[in-house]
Amino acid sequence: MDKIDIKSMTAREIEQSFLPNFIESFRAKQVYGWLVKGVSSFEEMSNIPQKLKDFLNQNYFIASVKIKSKKISLDGTIKYLFELYDGQLIEAVVMKYNHGYSMCLSTQVGCKMGCAFCVTGKGGFARNLMPSEMIAQVEAAGKDENIKISNIVLMGMGEPLDNYNNVIKFLRLISSKDHLNIGMRHISLSTCGIVDKIYKLAEEKLQLTLSISLHAPNDEIRNKIMRINRRYNLKELIDACKYYIKITGRRISFEYIMIKNVNDSAKCAVELAKLLKNMICHVNLIPLNKSDIVEEFSPSGKAQVYLFQNILEKAGITATVRRTLGKDIEAACGQLKGKYKEAEGKD
Ligand code: SAH
């Protein structure tokens, strides 16, 4: 029998799973309390009787991640390479802001979406992460640096909405008062635009910030750089975003990578302004982060980025140019690659 992933469970679920074995419900709460504290073995649960520890060891496991390597950028950003129980590798990044520490997490080992400008996308897909493995990333960094992570961004490796149930479970767990208590308003989820899941997410009515990786003002350009656009075109995506705003009352953040001679012309800016007209939104312009793996693209020049921003602002669309952290250690958006093994990670 496969062991049960206890760290992905709520206190209530642990209680339910103990019931057939006549284990009192206060024990479930105790066990859950230890898990939230980040213990890595049942042995550490000092107020639990040995008999229960044996039962737990036989039937459950506590997921964890191992720090395989750690790089610190000149600006203080930290990139972790984590090893999972099966030897798979993922990356995550910790950034310091005025208000505290923000962590950019991975939600999958690799990614299926294959965006042309993204290193993760070039590496292929291996598997989804469990909620426990997302929690373990936060705990490992918190412990290692002796800090409390106060903001979470799901912008590491993987497409969060392609691992929908596990990501939602993770978000519900870490935001609950008896867990890490990271409020939904301190959480951002970034997606390349899996439209049916955006509708589903709207119905969850979470107060998180939704970021849409847009990167193009029309289907012609978007089809060239993002495969997902051939499945859900721009009109379908924008309709889903409008629905999301209507249902949740939350502003959407559109990410737009500035790629030289691909999507950065004044004409593109005008087209983008038209596309986003009357939406409660914000545009984040991100100069493309370079990598040897994605050689065919170059970042737009500074002047072009500010020209683009100006056109948007003049059309009444708020737009900022994103500060990129951790560039020197390849920790910036789209640079995370893990280290793929020969046979795995490339199916
Ligand atoms: N899969 C999700 C989240 C992970 S990618 C998504 O695509 O939204 C996180 C962000 O990094 C996305 O906005 C993505 O478009 C961006 N990104 C990918 N490659 C990049 C690159 N080379 N330079 C700058 N940003 C990049």
Ligand code: SF4
């Ligand atoms: Fe996947 Fe996001 Fe990279 Fe696209 S940009 S390949 S969706 S991780």
